[in-house]
Amino acid sequence: MTYCVAMRLRAGLLFASDTRTNAGIDHIASFRKMHQFQIPHQREIVVLTAGNLATTQSVISLLNQRLQGEGDHLLKVPTLYDAAVLLGRTVREVIERDTDPHDRRSSVDFGANFLIGGQIKGEGPRLFHVYPQGNFIEATEDTPYFQIGESKYGKPIIDRVVNYETTPLDEAAKCTLVSFDSTIRSNLSVGLPIDMLMLRANQFEMAMKPPHRIGRDDPxxxxxxxxxxxxxxxxxxxxxxxxxFDA
Amino acid sequence: MTYCVAMRLRAGLLFASDTRTNAGIDHIASFRKMHQFQIPHQREIVVLTAGNLATTQSVISLLNQRLQGEGDHLLKVPTLYDAAVLLGRTVREVIERDTDPHDRRSSVDFGANFLIGGQIKGEGPRLFHVYPQGNFIEATEDTPYFQIGESKYGKPIIDRVVNYETTPLDEAAKCTLVSFDSTIRSNLSVGLPIDMLMLRANQFEMAMKPPHRIGRDDPxxxxxxxxxxxxxxxxxxxxxxxxxFDA
Structure with missing residues (x-):
């Protein structure tokens, strides 16, 4: 499994992802699930991935490969909405390519979920959840965060703490780590290290601030x-x- | 959905269940999910149910109806292990009766999960989780509790608090209610009132102690x-x- 959280607050954006993947409990590996696309001072886009690893890797590879081409790509699309459309199209493309329409017995789930957020100069920070079907929803002030993967154990603390208007980014980071702690305790298929990235609104400083990696011994x-x-x-x-109760 | 918890501690047994059932978010009703079978001072058995309401109701109806008959029944079986076997057989019987083997397209899930626990004079308190397939597992000192239904939101607090040897029943009850609070906050299909029953080991006092019902206004x-x-x-x-984080 996987656990990823992203929040869009008035103060900015926060992204966090674990690094454990598994194909059965006896086949565990470590993969980065946070991917960055940026033009310094112009745009910063972060993609978090959960689901079938072949699908998520192919989607990220195609998104990267096409940065050099003539067509649409993440460093060219005019808005983050268009970035979500492009990501959704790429997800559909990969799943269609890898699914054999004549094989009805296969129980392999090629599905994957994605969070894509960031800021493109000219608009505010935005955040989207892209589904395996390629459609997507956008975070709002009422629901300022999304989770993908194992979402249940870590949800209550976020619901209790996070508020779009009033939560500063450092408190959001603390809340996110408590949420990861609850999830890691209860689901063996979510594991350290955690990658975390915060983007303050309108700063475009991602180039200077790589994701923070939180490992087993992080004090x-x-x-x-x-x-x-x-x-x-x-x-x-x-x-x-x-x-x-009468004891 | 549903949320039920049962614990078997050195001090005794604790059972708790919510009362909400739903067939879609627009079709919500209230049903008791805790069922008692007893011979005063001889045996006390509690069954908690989760899953398809037609299945769980039929299973409980058959268990009750057969108390009058010649065959095996819950007031006659010599051990709680045999009670679990009987419950498992009844679950299989109902699911087989209600499933049309020729209808492969039906997406209705007739499955149901059960917790059955209590004490029969001559042995200690015992607790079992019976699966839709009719097989079952028994609670041990290492894993002294079972949950059925929406188990995730309410699991972390139980894992943090409950210990077979050291947890008294009143603390177990407090922990269970906190666990219900977390679940009810996060899953609309779990709802008040809660039925709760505690059975101290070797006391056989269920007849004097009906389940406590905890409603919306319970102080x-x-x-x-x-x-x-x-x-x-x-x-x-x-x-x-x-x-x-440099804020």
Whole structure:
């Protein structure tokens, strides 16, 4: 599996992804799921991937390969909406190419989900979730974040904390790491290291700021993990026992 | 959907179930998912159900109807293991009866999951998870609890808190209600009221202790929900921000 989160807040964008892939519990590997496309000071686009690794790698390869060509590509499209359309078209192209229409018995799922976000000069930061079918939805002020992959364990803390207007990026990063901690604890197929990237609105500084990689021994992540665990336990212990139980 | 939890601890057994069923988001109803079978001072058996409502209702109806008959039934089987075998056989019987083997296009899922636990005089408390296929697993000291239905949102707090040897029943009940709160917040198809039943080991007092029903206005549940929410938020706010982000 996989866990990726992206948020679009008033303060800017935040992207995070784990690096574990698996084909069965006995076949685990590490792959980067965060991909960057940029023209310094002009546009910065980040793509996060989840799902069939052959599909996601092919999509990213085609997006990169076409940066040199005549047709549409991510460094040329005029808006992030057009970038999402282009990504969706590429997803459909790869899945159609790899699916044998006559093989009805195959149980292989070629599907993949993508988050694409960033900023192109001339418009504000935007964020999209592109489905395996190639269609997509855009993050709004009401729902400022998307998750792909194993989304359930890490969702409650984001719902409790993140607000489009008021959450600063450093708090969003902290929340995202707590969300990853919950997910990693409960789903073995999500694993460290975590790649994380923050893009402040209207700064176009991605070129100067590569993704931060958070590994097993990262002291901040360890402190967060231990502090969260001990804090939860304390809150739990401080809550009253139910009065209707005669012990 | 549904959310049911059962735990087998040294102190005894705890069962909890929500009451919401749905056939699509526009078709929601309330059904009890906790069912009791007992001979005072001799045996107490509790069954929790999740899955296709036609299947679970039929299984419970047959289990009840057969209490009067000549064959095996839940008030006669010598051990809880045999109760699980009987339940599994009844599940298979209902699913086979209701499935048309010639209809390959039907996408209806007749499947259902069951938790069955309790105590029969002569052996200790036991707890089983019976699958739609009729086979089953038993809770152990390493894994003292089972969930059926929407299990993910409410699992982390149980993993953090519950221990077979050391968790008393009142703490298990508190933990279970926090687990329900997380689940109800995140999955609309799980809903109040909650039915909860605790059976202390070797007491055989179920006849005197009907399930406790926790509704929307239950003051203890409200206090727990608010205290947990405020406590989590405070723990989160007290955690440090990540040092590698230059804000």
């Amino acid at each position: 901040y992540f360890l402190a967060l993990r231990n502090g969260w665990s001990a804090g939860l336990r304390k809150v739990f212990d401080d809550l009253p026992n139910e009065p209707w | 203890y549940f409200l206090a727990l929900r608010n205290g947990w929410s405020a406590g989590l938020r405070k723990v989160f706010d007290d955690l440090p921000n990540e040092p590698w």
